[in-house]
Structure formats: structure tokens, C-alpha cells
Amino acid sequence: MRPDKNKPKRRFSWSTEEGRALIYQVVAVAILALVAWFMLSNTARNLATMQIRSGFGFLSQPAGFDIGEGLVAYASSDSYLRAFLVGVSNTVRVALAGIVLATVLGTLVGIGRLSRNFLLRKLCDGFVETLRNIPLLIQLLGWYLVITELLPTAHEAIQLLPHTYLSKSGLQLPMPVWSPGWLLALIGLPVGIVCARLIRKSAQRKRDRTGDAPRIAVPMAAVIVGMPILGWLAGGAPTAFDLPEATVFSISGGMALTPEFLALLAGLTLYTASSIAEIVRAGILAVSSGQLEASSALGLSRRQTLRLVVLPQAMRVIVPPLTSQYLNLTKNSSLAVTVGYPDIVSVANTSLNQNGQALECISLIMLVYLTISLLIAAFMNWYNHRMALVER
């Protein structure tokens, strides 16, 4: 017999808690549905009177506008869909570069704030307090003007390194000419990382068995660096580089980073680094001093203490807010529209000004960002699950 048959039949009246709960929810849903219906019917009516088409059919039509840069080949006769893809690729490109740079810089500054050196400490404090209290938009616009107004023109570009030029028209870098050797080198990297992990596993097993911890730092590094080099050699050791050359009027060749990209990257990196520095600092401070005393009582050196005791515990505190900073950086990259970098928001903005289909274009932007948010949230859940304290 099913257990709920024994229960008295539920009476949905005002006098029972369940009844009230049901009534409240029905009323709430009804109000929401009414508001949604009101907005949708107005939208339909307004679109009809303004004679704007609706639906996503426009995506397959030619976009008809140019996009300054992108990883995906694009011409103005290509479709809107392709234009949006270029925008997404640009968002991802600047966000990834920003995440890497901001993490490195933020970690260094965060550790610098805990330094024993008074000057370094104060310098890092000043960096954090200044950058995170000035709106990102001001910083971005400022960087953009600094690059496009204060830097010299292309024909008197600053040479940072051999064949690396910085000027009003951006940063020109040497770029290896694509050949199978480079592909093999790229494949070598994950292979090297897997090998390094295997080395660590076996070392751990040996330690568990004998209590003797083999030194593995050098072999691990050798494998990670060596495998790509091996791949590169196997591919015939290509050495051809596409070098930027300064000609009379401009610089040609190599990989060019536009001033828009540079300004956006600089702004996002510095602004996010100031937040990451705070997170790193708080994470390290969260490791209780008893842990440090215990590890020195066990005879661990300063470096061992940092690597084996402080970092693993600090990471548990650092990673959740760090992922939300990555998410913030990605969302903030939408400010690209103010410096003219063609990210997804700029492309959608141009499209909606052109064809008037605001509803569709804005939904597409939201869809892109929500997807990225979901991916990052999924990663964070996975990490938290892996890193959760295992209690006895």
C-alpha cells in the first residue's frame, strides 16, 4: 500500500499552511504571467507599428559592416552569424589574455603586500588602493588615449626588443610561421604535463611505501619543457619567424595587437589584478599561524612550508573568489564597446543599430555571457568538490 493513501485528503483552504502556500504561489505565478503577457503583447504591437521584423532569421543575411580584427576570417559580405562569432572570439581572446596576466600580476602584488620590505609593501598597497577605487571605464579610456595620443607614430615606433615595436598603431610582435613542427610542439606540451603527473604519482607512491620523498622538481620541469622541444625537433625544427619590419611609413609583418586590444587588456588586467591581490593576501593570511609553527617544529624549510603547508590551504580560500573575479573580468570586457574593440557587445550594438532588432541582439549578448557564467560556475563546483576538506 502506498504510504500517502493513509494521509487525510489535503484540503486547500485558507486555514491550513499548505493551502495558504498553494494560494500564495498561484497568485505569484498569475501576477508574473500577467506582467509577462503585458510586456510581450506590447512588444509585438510596437514591433508591428514600427515595422521591424522579428526572429533570428537575420543571422543568415549579410552583415554589411566591417570588423577591425578577429581570429575568425571575416568580410563585410559575410553573415550576421559570422560577425557574432568574430565578436565572441574577440571576447574570449581578451578575457583569456586578461585572466592569465591579471592572475600573475595579482599574485605578485598580493604576496608583495605581505613582504617584509617596507617600501615594497607600501608600493603594493598603493597599487591596490588606487586601481580598485577608480572606475574601470575611466582607466580604459585613459589607457586608450595614452596609447593613441602619447605614443610615437608608427614610423618612429619604440623598439622594445629586437623586432618588437610599440607605437600609436599598437604592438607588433614576431610570430612563428605556421608549420607542422609547431603543431607537434603544441601537442608535446600536454604530453609533457601528463608525463610530469605520472612522475609525481610514482614519487608519491614511493613516498607512501618507503617514507623517502624523491626530488622530482627537476625531472618534472625537464619533461614539461622537453616534450614540446622534442615535438619541435621531430617536425624538422622550423625556425622561420614572421618578423615585423619598420618601413618608412609603417611596420609590416608579424603579429599585430591593435591599440584597442591593448587598452582593453591593460585596463582589465590592472583593475582585476588589484582585486586578485586582495584575494591572494587574504588567502595567505587565512592560514593559521599554528600551521606555520607546526611545520617549523617538524623541521620543514621556509620553501617547503610555503609549498606543502601554506599554499594548499590558502588555495582552498583563494579559488572561489578568484573564479568570480575571472567571471567579473569576462563581464567587464563588455566595456570594449567604449574603446571600439569589436567584442560581442560592440558587434551586437552595431547590428542592432543597423537592423533595429534590439530584442534579438540583446538576447544573443545575454546568452553568450550566461553560457560563459555557467561554464565558470561548473568549473568552480568541480574544483570545490575536489578540494573540499576531507574530514575524518
Place this chain on the structure above:
Amino acid sequence: MARDIDTTLLSSARPAPVADRGPGRWLRANLFSSWTNSLITLAILWLAILIVPELYRWAIANAVFQPDFMSCRAVGREGACWGMIAEKFRLIFFGRYPYLEQWRPLVATLLMMSMLWISCYPRFWRKWLAPAWALVLLAFILILRGGVFGLEYVESNLWGGFPLTLLLTVVGIFLALPLAVLIALGRRSKLKAIRSFCIFYVEIVRGVPLITVLFTASFLFPLFLPPEYNIDVLLRVQIGIILFTAAYLAETIRGGLQAIPGGQYEAAAALGLGYWQTVRKITLPQALRIVVAPLVNTFISTFMDTSLVTVVSLYDLTGALRLALGDPNWKAFFMEGYLFVAAIYLVCCYGMSRYSQWVERRLGAASRR
């Protein structure tokens, strides 16, 4: 026995070695405690020697402080042209507000600032504070808008500069707060439909950048309403900011609600309090007290986020600066303008973040008694 101790021995104890006290000791401990430390110190000092004199020459020695375009151009890149700010100060600070009426936004701003000042003191956190704020906001808007008490009517698309930044921030927070409380309660509600909706709302809004919310406000709100309703862009953007801020505030407040021990709910239930009575008299006051510091931090981010409204062509502080730099004569001196506006934001935000730390310590101390 204690009295047998020869006190002359004590008083004649030698002072610590010279190397171990005074500035010498401080220098050694803080700047030259090890090789790497000394290297860092020297590197920083070397950088300072390179940069500071250059900076001094640019910002002070060679700088032009008069709003004199000709001498600014003569100095060029060698010195700062602070005259640009002297010339454009009113435009940057008040935007396109009619020049002769600019005392009105000034009065309104001072009123709002003093109200903010008062609200900073925990001793004024009383029941009358919310209605007082409502009055101040109403007065602020009336003074800017005019059309009453013989004040000339000024259209909202002419409002700008710092008063607009302040208005968008304070109204944004003031109206987002009650909404956020409802959403936070809804997210913890036992009613599934309400809880799902609140989770959906918060996650969607927090998942997208503010710029899309502003685009929605500027392009889509008019579509959602019947054509005869014609809300101006300032109001639409303000609604967008309120809806955006509410999602973030709701998460903050939910954090406060979660921190309240279950015994409080049980005690309230034992006393026979209903849901809303429990919320109003027991849980919400405690939760809000816990989250004052995070609330101030949300206030700071909203203050900085309002700079984005320039994207939908409102001239807040940032937008007014871009307006001022549109003048071809002064365009070359963008650096001075940006530094000036950045300094305004820096002072306001740094002050608020120090306040947030102070209030956290103070309330923390109160609850630790």
C-alpha cells in the same frame, strides 16, 4: 626577598646596543633584513629617483595653473596644464546643466552629501532615517527639476556631472534595498514557485554585464510598454540600475540572513510571531546589522558602475569629462582631465571603503561583548 635586590644594579643596566634601537633598527628590520630585501629596496629607490623628479617637473614645476590656452600649448608635453580643469571645471562637475542655474545642483549635492554624512553614524540608525532619506531624495530631484517654487524647469536630459552620478547611485541603492530584501527572503522561502523565480532572477542578472542591462533599459523598455507611455532615458536607466543592483544586494542580504542562528527563528515561533513579524522584528534587523560593511562595498561598486551610463548617452561625471574633452582646443590635455576625475572617484571610494572597514570593526566589537 624582593627588598634584598640591589636596585642600583637594575638602574645601571646598559641600554640596548645602538644597532638595535631607533631608526637604525627600523631600517634594518624593514628595508635591509636580507640580501634580497636590500636589493628590492635599492631597486625601488632607483626607480623613485628616476620617476619622482620627472613627475614633479611635469605636475608642478613646469605646469600651467591658469586657464590660458596659449601658455598651455607653449608648454606642450613638458608640463601639465591644470588650467584645463580651471577652464572646464563647471562643465565637468555639472555637465550640460544651464550655466546660470548651476547653484541648484550644487545645493542639492551638498544636501545629499550631508545626509550621507549623517547616515554614517550608527547612532542615527533609527526608524526616521528611511523617511528622512525619501524626503532628501525628493528635494534633490525637485531642486534639479524645478518647475516649482519659482525655479525654472530643467529637462532631465540636461542633468549631468557629479550630481547625476550621485543621484543614480543613491536612488539606485535606496530603491534597490527593499526589492533586494524581498528577493533575499524569496530565495529562502519555502514556497517553491517564489523561490525558483528569485533564484532565476538573481542568477540571470548577476550572469550578464551591466552594459546589457543598460542596453535593455535604453532599447527594450520602450518596446515593453504601450506606445503612449514615453519614459525619458534617465528614468529608464535608473530603473535598470535599480534592478541590477537589487540582484547583488539580495545576495549580500541573504548572506546576513543565513548567518542568523536557527534558535532565533525557533524563539520567534515559540513567542507566536508570524512570518512577517519574525522578519520585521527579529531576523531582518540582525541581518542588516551584519551586512553593513558589504552593503557599503556594494554602494562603492554602484558608485563606480554608474560611470557606464555614458554608453547610453547620459552625461554623468565621466560623460561630462568626455564632453569637456570634445572641445578641440583643450582636447590635447586629456591626461589632466582624466587624472582630475579619477582623483574625485578615488577620494570618494577610498573614503567609503575606509568607512566600511571602520564600521565592520565597530559592529564586530559590539557583537563580541
